[in-house]
Amino acid sequence: MRSYTNRRTPFLAVALAAAFGACAPIDDAPAGAAAQPQLSLPGGGGPACVFTCYRDNDGDGVGVGAALGSTYCSCGAGLALVNGDCNDSDSAAVARFSCYADGDGDHWGTGARASRCAPSSCWGSGAANNPGDLDDTNASVHPENSEVQGDGLDNDQDDRVDETEFLYSTAGYNNSTTGFDLHARLNASATYNDGTLYAKVTWWTLANSAVTTTTAVLTVPHTAGVRDVTIPVTGVAAQDTGTVLGATVQWQTRLSVYGAPGVYAYIARAAPSDTYYTMTSPTSTTDAADARWNIVMRALEDWDDSEKGAIHEWESGWRTTRYGVTAPATAWCTEFYATMAKDDLLYMNPLDEGALDLAKETSTTPMSNWFGQYPGMLDAMPSDVTLAARAPGTWLGVDTDGDGVMNHTQMLLAWDTSQATPSFWVVQGNASGNNGARWLESGHGQRVGVARDNATNGNGTRLVHFAGRINRGDMLDP
DSSP states (O other): OOOOOOSSOHHHHHHHHHHSOOOOOOTTOOTTOOOOOOOBOTTTOOBSOOBOOEEOSSOSSEEBSSOOOSOBSSOOTTEESEEOOSOTTOTTOOEEEEEEEOTTSSSOBEEEEEEEEESSSSEETTEESSBOOSOTTOTTOSTTOOOOTTSOSOTTOSSOSSOOEEOOOTTOSSOOSSOEEEEEEOOSHHHHTOSSEEEEEEEEEGGGTTOOEEOOOEEEOOOTTOOEEEEEEOOOOOOTTOOEEEEEEEEEEEEEOTTOTTOEEEEEOSSOOOOEEEEOOOSOOSHHHHHHHHHHHHHHHHHHHHHTTSSOBOSTTOOOSTTOOOSTTOOHHHHHHHHHHTTTSTTOOSSOTTSOOHHHHTOSHHHHHHHHTSTTOEEESOOHHHHHHOOTTOEEEEOSSSSSSOOEEEEEEEEETTSSSOEEEEEESSOTTTSOOTTSSBTTBBOOEEEEEESBOTTSOBSEEEEEOEEETTEEEO
16 A cells, blocks of 8 residues: 655645756666656755555556665556555456466356455456356356357256257247247257258146146248247136246157158157246236236346346446446345336335435345335235235245345245145346255356245245235235
8 A cells, every 4th residue: 555644734845846856766666667756855854755666567556575665756667556466477467366267268167266366356367256167168168158059069058059049028929828939049050950840849837837738749930041930839728817837849850751651750859948938928907917927027038138147246346237236235136026026016126216225225124115015915924825826926035044034035936836845936136045056156146046946944944934915006916
C-alpha cells in the first residue's frame, strides 16, 4: 500500500512546487523506470511527498521484493505501489487462491484443489473455481457446453456424443391443452445429413414419472443439411392447471425387410436426445392459471439457458446481473423465483427496486412475507396431501440442511405420485448443495436446476416449510 506523508501544509507544498524545479533523476530507480520528480524543502528538510514502491516487471500494478526507498513522488514505469505479486513475469497472475488447474482455459478445473497463482479470483491463468472438466486439454468439453454438431465429442459431458438437443421458448412450440411440439436440433452427422427422418418419442408427466409413453415410429419431414426439425407430441391428458412433462427422442434407421416389399424394420440410431421439459396449456381461462403457465415456462427456458452456460451465479465476489443480485451472500434462489414470477404476481421482488436492502437480499424470508400478506395464500409446514394439491409454479420455502430453518427457495413443477417415498419436482436457482445432480458445481458458480426432491430430509425433518399459492388479482388457485 502507498505510504504518504505531507511534511508541511498543503499551501506550503503548492508554494514550494512553484518555487523549485524538478530534481535530478533518482539514483536507485529500477531499469526502465521513468525519471520521477522530487521536491526538496529549503535547508534540506527532505522530500515534500513520500511513496513506497516495489519493482513491477510485468506491469500488472503489483510488485515484488523489498521497498525501493521512499523518495518517490509517484511510482512510474517498472514500479508498483502494492507488493506481493506471486508471478512478476505474468501480468494475468497476481495473487494466490485455492483453485483447480484449468489447462484449456474453459473455466472448468480438474485434479485436486491447490493454492495457485491467479488474477483476482480462480478465473484464468490456468485456474478455475470448480472441478469437473473431463478433458482439460479441450475447451469445447465441459458440463456447461452445448453439443457441437458432428465433432464426435461429448461436449456437455452427459455420457452421450452428438445427441439431439432442444430449443426453448417461453411461448412453447404449438403447446396446447393435450400436447406440444418438440423443436429438435440435430448434432449427429448421420441424422443431420439424411432427408426424411424416423423417430420414437418417449414422454411422461412429472406427476407420474415412472410411467412413460413411447410413440410408434413417426415420420419426420427433414431437409438434409438442416439442423432443426419439429416433432409433434399428442395424447397428453388435459389438466385444468396445465401439466409439466419431460420427453426424449430416439432417432431410428429404417431398413427394408428382404423379400417383403414395402415392409420395414427400425433400429435405434445414435444416442438418445437430451430431456425436454415443457408444460401443456391449462384448460382453465382464469388469470391464476395463465400466471402459472407464464411463470413455469419462463423458468424452464432459463433452466435451458443455464445448462448451456448463459445464466449462472458467478464465482468469488461478483455475480451475474441477470436476476439483480449484488451482495456476496445473496439468496439467489429467491431472486430467481421472483424474477420468473413478478411480471404476473405484481410487485413481488425481495430485492427493493432502486435501493439495496441487504436484509432482504440475503434472506429467503421476504418471499414468505410476500405470500403471507394475502390471506389464505401461504401454507405453513404443508402435508403431503397439501403439496399434492398445489399446482405448477407454486413457491416453496424449504429447509435443505435439516436445522429447522428455511434456507432455500424452489418452484414446484409437480407432486410425483409414482415414487415409493413422497417426492416432488422443482426448478430452482442457486441449486448447489440441495440435490447433487450434474448441474451442481458449475465452473462459473451455481446454476438453475431441475430435479426431484424427497418431502423430508435424511434425518426425517420436513423439507418444505412453506408453500405459497399463486395470486393474480384477487384470485387464489391451488
